[in-house]
Amino acid sequence: MLSKKYKPSETEAKLSKFWESNQIYTFHPEDSGDIYSIDTPPPTVSGKLHIGHIFSYTQAEMIARYKRMQGYNVFYPFGFDDNGLPTERLVENDLKIQAKDIPRSVFTQKCYQVVEAYEQEFQALWHSLGFSCDWNLVYRTIEPRTQRISQKSFIDLYKQNKAYLEESPVLYCTHCQTSIAQAELESKELDTTFNHIPFMVDGQVLEIATTRPELLYACQAIFVHPEDTKNAHWIGKKAQVPLYDFTVPILADQDVDMHKGSGMVMCCTFGDTKDLEWYKTYSFDYKKAIDIHGFMAEEVPYIGGMHVKKARQRIIELLTEQNLLIKKYAIQHTVSVHERCGHPIEIMPSKQWYIDILTHKDTLLALADHINWYPSYMKTRYTTWVENLKWNWCISRQRYFGVPFPVWYCEKCGAIMVADETALPVNPLETAPPSPCSCGSTDFRPESAVLDTWATSSVTPLINARYGEPDDMTDQLLPMSMRTQAHEIIRTWAFYTMAKTYFHFGIIPWKDIMICGFVLARKGEKISKSKKNAKLEPKKLIETHSADCVRYWAASAKLGTDTTFSEDDLKVSKRFITKLWNAAKFSLMHLEDWEPCQVDHVLPQDQWILDRSRLARDKASQHLDQYEIGLARQVLDSFFWHDYCDHYLELVKDRLYKPDVHGKKNRQSAQYAIYHTLLTVLKAYSIFTPFITEEIYKAYYETYESTPSIHLTKWQKATSMDTFSIAFGDYLKMILSDVRKYKSEKALSMKDAIGCLTLTIPEAYTHAFEGVLQDLYATTHAERIVVEVGDDFELIMC
Structure with missing residues (x-):
């Protein structure tokens, strides 16, 4: 059924093709179910991706998988921020050229060529990690559609008198040769x-x-x-x-x-x-x-x-x-x-374009109260930033590769001529205004500056919703369900998006904001391309250790907190992958002769593992509802390693192997529990490790669950929980743990016999213990087990 050893390199390539060819993650706007929409940060095309990107992007991807299994119609697009100064620097460094030394049109064309190669590399990396985004929804911040939406945003703010041109002292980088904003x-x-x-x-x-x-x-x-x-x-x-x-x-x-x-x-x-x-x-x-x-x-x-x-x-x-x-x-x-x-x-005087935010500080502060911040303390970072704003947002940059301002200036009277929205996108350096100035002149000077890249990426909700396009989904998607991003760009991406969305529509851009932490180098600094400490390339890590190993590590931290990384950290992931495969292999081996069905006879210990799995799933779900991926994984790990593998499988092993001794019905009870418990485990872990869970699912469960992929199954919360069953299981775990400890201290094998176990338990549990005695005899190798009634649990071994 399952091979002796899991082979991730074969499995991951095979399943990636299966998911893509069967459009497992395609968004269908006409489908039933509430839409859960994700505003994902478009990675800046400024060099290679590093492990820090994998950490935060994978956490958000896990939320997409979780929401899909909660029954939502998940809208999960991806984009690339491929214009602006970081991209220009990349092109200059890669091609050993300087933008100022060649014609602007030639440099721009070289930028297009370079970013296309990097974006293909980025997309291949996300594919290799099993990202469940809909690649039909991909966008680029320099493409015509995005330019059109970005220019439309500018024109709208200009008409509202929120975007304005002014000559005044401005923050200026003499090295990059451009004005900048306070947030930079x-x-x-x-x-x-x-x-x-x-x-x-x-x-x-x-x-x-x-x-x-x-x-x-x-x-x-x-x-x-x-x-x-x-x-x-x-x-x-x-x-x-x-x-x-x-x-x-x-x-x-x-x-x-x-x-x-x-x-x-x-x-x-x-x-x-x-x-x-x-x-x-x-x-x-x-x-x-x-x-x-x-x-x-x-x-x-x-x-x-x-x-x-x-x-x-x-x-x-x-x-x-x-x-x-x-x-x-x-x-x-x-x-x-x-x-x-x-x-x-x-700081020097210069004529620049600005967006007025200082006038609206109080409103922008109040907006934060209408958004759910995860973790909640990140809201303070936003409010502190807004409270200390001293400059309006300078949105013009004296650079080359960016979204042009759709603006000309009349050489005769100085009037500003803004492009007609029906003509967007326009490049004023290449296109003349369609009509004369109101003064009658047809002599115009084009605006040569480009929009700050944040002025475009701040409208990602509009880009995702295709604002103003023939397939406009603004009414369906805004406000979006969730924005995910790093804490360092609260002052830029979060703030600018909130400002622009409010200025355009009078609403918040998203209901929830998920703030991820950084990955730090061992010496305590953020891993980044600029610091040259990102030596562990994600592609190599995935090829060496597998995507699931990297993903499992990415799910290890509490939301918003920074974490360190070394390749040794993936040893924990490998142990988990091996354990899950072996546990599934053992479990499914005992289901080969069983047709899934309802049973009328479930032993208390089997009911316990069923209820305990649901409890773990629901506790993990509570954490995931708060975007606490690391805490959710901890809950599942504790259940899987200790309750299911260490205790339950050991407890029922003899019953599974020896139906002639324990009885066919008792074996079927264990099979029923294993079928549903392992399926719960696979569903829960599928958001963290999608490849291995899909492989196990397709090897057995696909036949019976009538769903082609585990990622299209539902992960639903239990309507009620049997607290008696959970408490009974806690007693069982204490017995098994104490027996193991006793044998270990006596240097005995787990299979060595012990004379007598005397159990003192509350009276309410005596009937349940009658059903587990046979398993306890087989597991503990006790020659005699005595059950006595008392107020408190006690175990005596001899």
């Missing part, structure tokens, strides 16, 4: 020097400590905390800026840290976000110091045209030469860097 900032500890510089005030020295002396030319003011008794006397005076000999006012502000440096701080345009806040608050003039390439502006005396780092060194040299450097010492300080490249960001 990370904090990084960098080595630098604190430089104490003398500003002169009425012939006296006012000492300022700064890490950015290259910005002296752009100094606007000196700030002092109003309660700083040591320095308050400077307030209201003017200070002369060293080297440049112009004066700036000395002002009071509560935000000054009087315990840092000299207790006073200079404000420049712009050193950091605090400078920008003061610039806006006090209406300072803008003085350009740094250009978009990360070099000092040509007009800056002494250091114009130098790279910022070299300019900093040169200014320090000049200050030293002119005795204008009081002291200098090394420090580590926190700097805002671009998450994509790790380079410090600058």
